[in-house]
Amino acid sequence: MRAAVYQGAQRFEIQDIDRPSPRPHQVLVRVAQSAICGTDVHAFMYDLAPPGHVLGHEIAGRIAELGADVEGWAVGDRVVAGGGDPPPDANRGAFYTDPRFNYRTMGFAGSRTGGYAEYTLAEAWGLQAIPDAVPDAVAALTEPCSVAVRAVRRSAVKLGDTVGIIGAGPIGLLCMQAARAAGATRLLVSEPAPARAQLARDLGAAAVVNPREEDVVERFLELTGGLGPDVIFDCAGIGNTLDQALVAVRRRGQVVLVAVPWEPMPLQPADWMAREVDLRVTFGGDPSDWRAALDLLASGRISGEALISDASFIRLDDIQATFEALMQPSSQVQVVVDLGAEAG
Numbered sequence: 215m216r217a218a219v220y221q222g223a224q225r226f227e228i229q230d231i232d233r234p235s236p237r238p239h240q241v242l243v244r245v246a247q248s249a250i251c252g253t254d255v256h257a258f259m260y261d262l263a264p265p266g267h268v269l270g271h272e273i274a275g276r277i278a279e280l281g282a283d284v285e286g287w288a289v290g291d292r293v294v295a296g297g298g299d300p301p302p303d304a305n306r307g308a309f310y311t312d313p314r315f316n317y318r319t320m321g322f323a324g325s326r327t328g329g330y331a332e333y334t335l336a337e338a339w340g341l342q343a344i345p346d347a348v349p350d351a352v353a354a355l356t357e358p359c360s361v362a363v364r365a366v367r368r369s370a371v372k373l374g375d376t377v378g379i380i381g382a383g384p385i386g387l388l389c390m391q392a393a394r395a396a397g398a399t400r401l402l403v404s405e406p407a408p409a410r411a412q413l414a415r416d417l418g419a420a421a422v423v424n425p426r427e428e429d430v431v432e433r434f435l436e437l438t439g440g441l442g443p444d445v446i447f448d449c450a451g452i453g454n455t456l457d458q459a460l461v462a463v464r465r466r467g468q469v470v471l472v473a474v475p476w477e478p479m480p481l482q483p484a485d486w487m488a489r490e491v492d493l494r495v496t497f498g499g500d501p502s503d504w505r506a507a508l509d510l511l512a513s514g515r516i517s518g519e520a521l522i523s524d525a526s527f528i529r530l531d532d533i534q535a536t537f538e539a540l541m542q543p544s545s546q547v548q549v550v551v552d553l554g555a556e557a558g
């Protein structure tokens with residue numbers, strides 16, 4: 215099968231590798247669509263992924279083969295590879311208890327064969343069925359959508375709130391929609407890339423501030439009568455965005471750090487401590503967040519389609535050029551590797 219195998223030093227190579235065979239309790243998934251995640255771009259950019267690794271964890275496909283002792287799934291079932299409920303005996307405890315495991319070491323420690331390949335293996339318990347109303351390319355966004363759902367569920371957002379979103383990439387645009395589904399009635403966005411800013415407007419942002427041309431804190435205050443948004447989600451996690459959020463949020467408001475900053479960020483607590491601002495972080499999504507994400511995508515309360523256009527789709531052969539382009543601030547919103555067209 216064809217796979218984009220990471221070589222190290224910001225190089226992918228498209229290789230023919232053996233199609234993996236499912237062991238007991240595993241299934242083989244024929245990948246239809248694999249969305250490219252910011253985490254994978256960071257793994258590429260900072261050369262964090264181990265050589266020989268196939269990246270990609272935002273996967274929609276069909277079950278191609280069942281390992282022994284798999285119950286509840288059939289060949290041909292449409293699934294997202296992730297978000298299932300782990301059985302009580304699944305050993306996932308180290309992630310939570312061993313301090314050596316952190317985002318840097320855990321992010322890439324999973325299966326060697328991810329979604330940038332024609333087939334991938336998954337534990338049978340790890341899958342979620344795709345509702346009929348959700349097309350494959352949207353289903354591939356279930357993982358980032360579960361991140362947005364979790365961020366909002368961990369937040370204090372309530373009916374009638376004004377919510378600030380810093381960064382209108384896929385996660386920011388999904389967070390914005392999740393916050394609205396949770397009751398936020400006014401959405402203020404900071405985003406420099408014109409295509410992403412326009413999409414935020416199309417999705418109902420009351421205002422989109424350009425951080426390269428305007429002072430985000432000043433604008434957020436102006437737009438809220440000097441009070442600041444009730445909750446701000448930092449979906450950029452770069453430069454001074456977290457400090458901006460902490461300064462701009464209202465007194466006793468809340469900032470949720472959603473993006474994973476890979477470089478130190480300047481913070482000046484004297485500027486926001488006196489306002490007793492709360493800071494929360496959020497990480498990934500648990501099975502209930504994945505289910506909520508699929509329900510919200512199926513009902514249209516979160517539009518995955520809005521993030522995707524014809525220009526979103528690339529083929530496996532384009533992956534090197536695409537990752538190089540994604541290291542720069544891009545006009546692209548969401549890129550999806552279409553593996554369905556390469557069936558064989």
Ligand SMILES: [Zn+2]
Pocket residue numbers: 251252253271272357358
């Ligand atoms: Zn992701």
